[in-house]
Amino acid sequence: MVTIDALEKTELQLGFVALADCAPLVVAREQGFFRQQGLQVVLSKESSWASLRDKVSYGLLDGAQMLAPLPLAATLGLNGKPQKMETPLVLSQNGIAITLSSALQRRLNMACEPGEDQHAQGKAFKAMLAELGYRPIIATVYPFSNHYYLLRFWLAQHQIEIGRDVELIAAPPGKMLSLLQRGDIDGYCVGEPWNSLAVQEGAGELLVSSYTLWGAHMEKVLGVTSEWARRHPNTYRAMTQAIYQACQWIGLPEHRDTLLNWLALPPYLDASPQQLRSVALLSTLEQRFSGREVNRPSLQHGEFLLQQMMRCQQLSALPADAQALVSSVYREDLFTPWCEPAVIDQRLRAAQ
Amino acid sequence: MGKRVNLRVLLVDGDAQRIRQLTLALHQQGHRVICHTADIASLNQQVAKEQPDIVIIDMDSPDRDTLESMAMMSRENPRPIVFFAEQQNDHQTMAAAINAGVSAYIADGVQPDRVTAIIDTAIAHFSAHAALREELAEIKGQLAGRKVVEQAKGLLMKHQGCDEAAAFKTLRKLAMDRGQKLPDVAASVIDILKTT
Incomplete structure (x- = not known):
């Protein structure tokens, strides 16, 4: 007989950023998975990763949807004072890409068939730079993100140098599309729905996705401070299980319409369901939300992220205890016992 | 030389009334203030051009990520800016700032104690504003x-x-x-x- 351990806290504030992959939090709330676990959750829309990080660090939020590298960067103190953070659950995989303006992509297509593999495209891009007469400006969102690492990875792969060949700038995701349409930038590397939207609006075309370049990778995770985790072990587990259930719910195709209707609501993405629907259909970026291998924190990707931080000079040397560090942040050890389907079922039955 | 600290302050805030009042207060302390209210597309350029000693920015501005990216991305930028908390051990000041909705970035090399008064003023103004809004x-x-x-x-x-x-x-x-x-x-x- 499983008994319900007392929740240390039942009213929670969780942060999110209005991107397609905030879906698991939205579903956990709207479909009642939080409530089933005895949790009352307010979802707080944050306008930047920086503000989300600070609010989690200083306890204004109990936890949040985070870019996969964010808890690692916070633990290392790469973006502020060191603050130990961790994740027991991956919210989504993949779903990011480099998009080029239609004008630049048209030029590229003259030198290279659109269907060619990404190596041929990269080579053609590099060759095109010499004839362009200007340095294309490529925008990205945040330095501790797969987006930034992907862009740097792709540029390095084709010996394209920042400063000499292209320029990098930063801009908020919500402004990317209009910057691209105005011609202020020539491309960007962002998450969904912004790549699909550019294609849909005829402003840009996909150059390469993270999935093509890297294979499946953690994209967004559920992040909390390790201090919060220590003080609320039962709430931590209940919250994680509710969101894991939401991820599984998203995986069923018959829930798609309901999901898009919820995501479209003003407190979340604040878009029309029709627009989201066409974006969701266009997406070839392999954005995934469910499956035990999808939601399990990946130590391998954690170590890969450490390497990317070094490659981008955010980290000068690999920490001596790199493996221990990675497994203290990406808590595969919590996911496994917490998200066994049988464990969740038993707990819920006991609660009824 | 006396202890004259006048600094170049860049304010990024969408709230016209709040930015006006804070500008006034900082002028009175002898600082030079550059305001940035709307079109954020040019924040990159403005920081590069004006080389502020400190940037005070609304906690909820989407441009915070832009500022943090600039610090990481442009090594050629002679004065990368760093998040205030990196140089600050005072947990209470940081918590007060975050509660009031103030975040601050300072140029590399500017001593944290030189900007404390500016941050305190910003916190006071943001808090007063929030109280008014609540009322x-x-x-x-x-x-x-x-x-x-x-x-x-x-x-x-x-x-x-x-x-x-x-x-x-x-x-x-x-x-x-x-x-x-x-x-x-x-x-x-x-x-x-x-x-x-």
Whole structure:
């Protein structure tokens, strides 16, 4: 007989950023998975990763949807004072890409068939730079993100140098599309729905996705401070299980319409369901939300992220205890016992 | 030389009134203030051009990520900016700043103690502003509540054929019996009477 351990806290504030992959939090709330676990959750829309990080660090939020590298960067103190953070659950995989303006992509297509593999495209891009007469400006969102690492990875792969060949700038995701349409930038590397939207609006075309370049990778995770985790072990587990259930719910195709209707609501993405629907259909970026291998924190990707931080000079040397560090942040050890389907079922039955 | 600290401050805030008042206060302390209110597409350029010693930015501005990216991405930028907390050990000041909705970035090499007064001023202004906004929201809520009560009274008078005082008494009794606020009771009365 499983008994319900007392929740240390039942009213929670969780942060999110209005991107397609905030879906698991939205579903956990709207479909009642939080409530089933005895949790009352307010979802707080944050306008930047920086503000989300600070609010989690200083306890204004109990936890949040985070870019996969964010808890690692916070633990290392790469973006502020060191603050130990961790994740027991991956919210989504993949779903990011480099998009080029239609004008630049048209030029590229003259030198290279659109269907060619990404190596041929990269080579053609590099060759095109010499004839362009200007340095294309490529925008990205945040330095501790797969987006930034992907862009740097792709540029390095084709010996394209920042400063000499292209320029990098930063801009908020919500402004990317209009910057691209105005011609202020020539491309960007962002998450969904912004790549699909550019294609849909005829402003840009996909150059390469993270999935093509890297294979499946953690994209967004559920992040909390390790201090919060220590003080609320039962709430931590209940919250994680509710969101894991939401991820599984998203995986069923018959829930798609309901999901898009919820995501479209003003407190979340604040878009029309029709627009989201066409974006969701266009997406070839392999954005995934469910499956035990999808939601399990990946130590391998954690170590890969450490390497990317070094490659981008955010980290000068690999920490001596790199493996221990990675497994203290990406808590595969919590996911496994917490998200066994049988464990969740038993707990819920006991609660009824 | 006396201890003259005048610094170049870049304010990034979408709230025109708040930015005006804070600018005034910082001018009085002898600082040079550059304001940035709208089109953020040029924040990159403005920081590069103006080389501020400190950037004070609304906690909820989407441009915070832009600022943090600039610090990481442009090694050629001679004065990368760093998040204030990196140089600050004072947990309380940081917590106060975040509660007030203030975040601050300072140029590499500027001593944290030189900017403490600026950050304190910003926190004070942001907090005062938030208090005003809360008060306004409360007054608006009260007004809306009063409207609901008036409407419920009208419906009750028509429905029960009673006078205004009796209708109000009914509402008040309901509120006391149910342990609810008057506007909440009024709203449910409207729901019931409108559908019957």
